[in-house]
Amino acid sequence: MSKHKLIEQLDSRRADWPAWLAELQTAAADALTLTGLPHKKVERWRFTPLRPLTSGEFARAGAEPDKDSWRRVLDAQLGDIGDSWIIPMVDGVVLAAPEPAPAGVRVSRLRDAVAAQPELMEQTLGRIAPAQQFAALNAALFADGLVIEIDAGAVIDKPIHIVSLAAAGSEDTVCYPRVLVIAHARAQVPLIETHLAAAPTARSLANPVSEIAVGDGARVDHVRVHMGGERSYNVGMLAARVGRDGVYRSRLAAFGGTLTRIDVQIDLADLGAETSVDGIYHAGRGEHVDFSLRIDHKAPRCTSNMNYRGILDGNGEAVWDGMTVVHRGAQHTVAHQQNRNLLLSDDASVNTKPHLEIDTDDLVASHGATVGSLDDQQLFYLRSRGLEHDQARAALTYAFVQELLDGIGPQVLRGRLGALLRQRLPAGDTIGEICHE
Amino acid sequence: MLEIKNLHVQVEGKPILRGIDLTIESGKVHAVMGPNGSGKSTLAHVLAGRDGYEVTDGSITYLGQDLLDMSPEARARAGVFLAFQYPVEIPGVNNIYFLKAALNAQRREHGEPEVDAIEFMQIARQKAKLVELDESLTKRWVNSGFSGGEKKRNEIFQMAVLEPRFAVLDETDSGLDIDALLIVANGVNSLRSPERSMLLITHYQRLLDYIVPDIVHVLLDGRIVRSGDKDLALELEKSGYADIRAAAS
Numbered sequence: 001m002s003k004h005k006l007i008e009q010l011d012s013r014r015a016d017w018p019a020w021l022a023e024l025q026t027a028a029a030d031a032l033t034l035t036g037l038p039h040k041k042v043e044r045w046r047f048t049p050l051r052p053l054t055s056g057e058f059a060r061a062g063a064e065p066d067k068d069s070w071r072r073v074l075d076a077q078l079g080d081i082g083d084s085w086i087i088p089m090v091d092g093v094v095l096a097a098p099e100p101a102p103a104g105v106r107v108s109r110l111r112d113a114v115a116a117q118p119e120l121m122e123q124t125l126g127r128i129a130p131a132q133q134f135a136a137l138n139a140a141l142f143a144d145g146l147v148i149e150i151d152a153g154a155v156i157d158k159p160i161h162i163v164s165l166a167a168a169g170s171e172d173t174v175c176y177p178r179v180l181v182i183a184h185a186r187a188q189v190p191l192i193e194t195h196l197a198a199a200p201t202a203r204s205l206a207n208p209v210s211e212i213a214v215g216d217g218a219r220v221d222h223v224r225v226h227m228g229g230e231r232s233y234n235v236g237m238l239a240a241r242v243g244r245d246g247v248y249r250s251r252l253a254a255f256g257g258t259l260t261r262i263d264v265q266i267d268l269a270d271l272g273a274e275t276s277v278d279g280i281y282h283a284g285r286g287e288h289v290d291f292s293l294r295i296d297h298k299a300p301r302c303t304s305n306m307n308y309r310g311i312l313d314g315n316g317e318a319v320w321d322g323m324t325v326v327h328r329g330a331q332h333t334v335a336h337q338q339n340r341n342l343l344l345s346d347d348a349s350v351n352t353k354p355h356l357e358i359d360t361d362d363l364v365a366s367h368g369a370t371v372g373s374l375d376d377q378q379l380f381y382l383r384s385r386g387l388e389h390d391q392a393r394a395a396l397t398y399a400f401v402q403e404l405l406d407g408i409g410p411q412v413l414r415g416r417l418g419a420l421l422r423q424r425l426p427a428g429d430t431i432g433e434i435c436h437e
Numbered sequence: 438m439l440e441i442k443n444l445h446v447q448v449e450g451k452p453i454l455r456g457i458d459l460t461i462e463s464g465k466v467h468a469v470m471g472p473n474g475s476g477k478s479t480l481a482h483v484l485a486g487r488d489g490y491e492v493t494d495g496s497i498t499y500l501g502q503d504l505l506d507m508s509p510e511a512r513a514r515a516g517v518f519l520a521f522q523y524p525v526e527i528p529g530v531n532n533i534y535f536l537k538a539a540l541n542a543q544r545r546e547h548g549e550p551e552v553d554a555i556e557f558m559q560i561a562r563q564k565a566k567l568v569e570l571d572e573s574l575t576k577r578w579v580n581s582g583f584s585g586g587e588k589k590r591n592e593i594f595q596m597a598v599l600e601p602r603f604a605v606l607d608e609t610d611s612g613l614d615i616d617a618l619l620i621v622a623n624g625v626n627s628l629r630s631p632e633r634s635m636l637l638i639t640h641y642q643r644l645l646d647y648i649v650p651d652i653v654h655v656l657l658d659g660r661i662v663r664s665g666d667k668d669l670a671l672e673l674e675k676s677g678y679a680d681i682r683a684a685a686s
Contacts, residue, residue: 383510384521385535385536389510391538395535403528403529434534435530
């Protein structure tokens with residue numbers, strides 16, 4: 001496989017799309033050619049160490065996806081997360097699902113959907129995630145992808161689980177996974193999206209973009225898990241557009257990675273739309289996790305809640321940039337933002353910036369951020385009852401994110417994520433008894 | 438059980454305790470009374486091993502061991518318990534799971550078999566009744582959202598579960614109305630035994646009407662200036678600390 005710089009890969013776009021999609025990809029490529037990939041002088045990328053990506057050369061993965069690796073990596077990194085309906089994607093290529101889709105759910109390869117439903121695709125694909133910066137790289141270069149449609153009024157109980165794996169390569173590789181989920185009016189669906197990297201010997205970059213269309217009165221409960229690893233980079237976007245009285249809940253758990261950068265963009269596009277966007281993250285030695293969130297209130301009576309909490313250890317770094325924009329005319333808005341961080345080490349660092357932009361006078365809003373260390377009084381209290389110092393520290397660290405963990409719907413998944421977090425904490429193996437469900 | 442000799446303690450370079458001598462026999466309940474700033478809470482915290490208190494002289498011997506040489510958790514496992522004046526809220530840590538871990542840590546230390554979840558729930562249910570603590574509270578996050586009275590009852594509930602040899606009750610009466618005080622006092626009284634000693638730290642005599650001490654000490658400016666039986670508390674209640682201060686100086 002030949003290796004190229006990311007920006008040079010724009011020249012190798014596929015040309016066999018219908019006109020509208022070819023235009024969309026060309027526009028994304030042109031925009032990116034003009035601005036270049038982001039760097040430290042670009043607002044909202046100031047603290048993101050992108051140089052290894054923007055200056056490195058990567059071979060494009062996905063030509064011959066390994067059909068069996070995803071299950072092995074999933075079992076090894078995430079383990080049993082309970083009953084879910086799995087759709088595997090390796091290096092952005094959709095593989096056959098192990099089981100047929102449940103009633104009310106239609107799953108297609110993006111190429112097939114573009115051919116079969118040109119109108120719906122033209123209205124939706126690429127219309128939710130703005131084609132800018134790294135999301136533009138994906139927009140210009142995706143060669144296929146996954147489309148999931150939930151029929152109007154369908155109520156799906158069993159979570160649909162997208163397992164997106166960046167497979168290991170012997171040289172530096174990049175993939176551009178693309179996902180579009182359309183929940184039609186009044187549909188209800190639990191969605192799990194897991195991003196994994198198969199312990200690569202060379203650098204592995206995933207540049208995923210997921211778009212979620214939440215129809216009028218529909219509800220999508222979306223849990224997204226990022227399992228980062230050494231030499232694994234994940235820089236992508238999650239974007240949702242929420243229709244009238246629709247509900248979009250995003251629960252994100254990001255554990256490490258050399259670089260995990262997730263842009264979250266949510267459009268509250270019509271009356272009464274609602275979103276809550278929660279996240280927990282952990283970065284230890286040599287890891288960087290990075291979130292850039294934006295919620296747009298474009299209609300009256302919409303509600304948004306952002307609530308992220310992170311734990312930083314070793315020389316781990318986190319960046320959190322949360323922006324809520326309340327547009328003119330978006331009366332009766334409720335918008336809250338909070339980001340709290342716990343530093344377990346002197347070498348760990350956080351850059352956090354919650355902010356609101358408000359162009360209406362009728363709203364209830366709040367925003368705030370904290371960065372702190374463990375509370376001495378709480379630590380002493382637990383020790384004075386007989387808990388070991390390290391055990392008490394681990395219990396308090398875990399407690400810091402317990403509330404957000406409790407908000408993750410599927411119980412078995414919640415339990416697994418808790419266990420994975422404990423594995424990352426010093427003395428985390430001593431608190432199972434204190435922290436189990 | 439406990440022998441404090443010539444204990445001098447500083448906080449941020451400022452002397453707070455200035456030569457405490459106090460011996461507590463097995464099964465006895467001692468009360469330490471004193472005005473604000475006399476060093477009562479410092480004494481409680483030094484006994485439990487809180488950081489930030491510098492012992493500049495003296496010793497504390499507990500069951501033949503040098504208490505000051507032990508970590509807070511080692512003290513707890515050896516049977517020392519502090520009921521806090523202001524129990525801290527710990528959202529995210531479950532009251533009952535944490536207490537089970539604490540009990541089992543102590544049992545492991547003593548070479549006793551650990552209790553399983555079912556046994557523990559039986560113990561917890563029984564002990565919660567002692568202080569009329571609503572069972573739902575035992576399952577919540579530690580002290581989180583508890584009223585002042587519930588926090589104090591939770592302290593005595595924990596004490597009942599952990600069954601310490603030596604308990605320090607730091608202003609356990611503060612913030613309690615008379616009904617709550619009676620409940621807490623009944624709980625404490627039911628835990629009195631020939632093998633267990635207690636040190637009650639209080640500002641007011643009121644608590645001692647309900648938990649009657651064997652010996653009362655008056656702490657003033659970091660020193661015990663008088664000791665006597667329970668009638669000393671009544672005397673103090675009438676005359677205040679001023680007379681004793683005058684007599685002591």
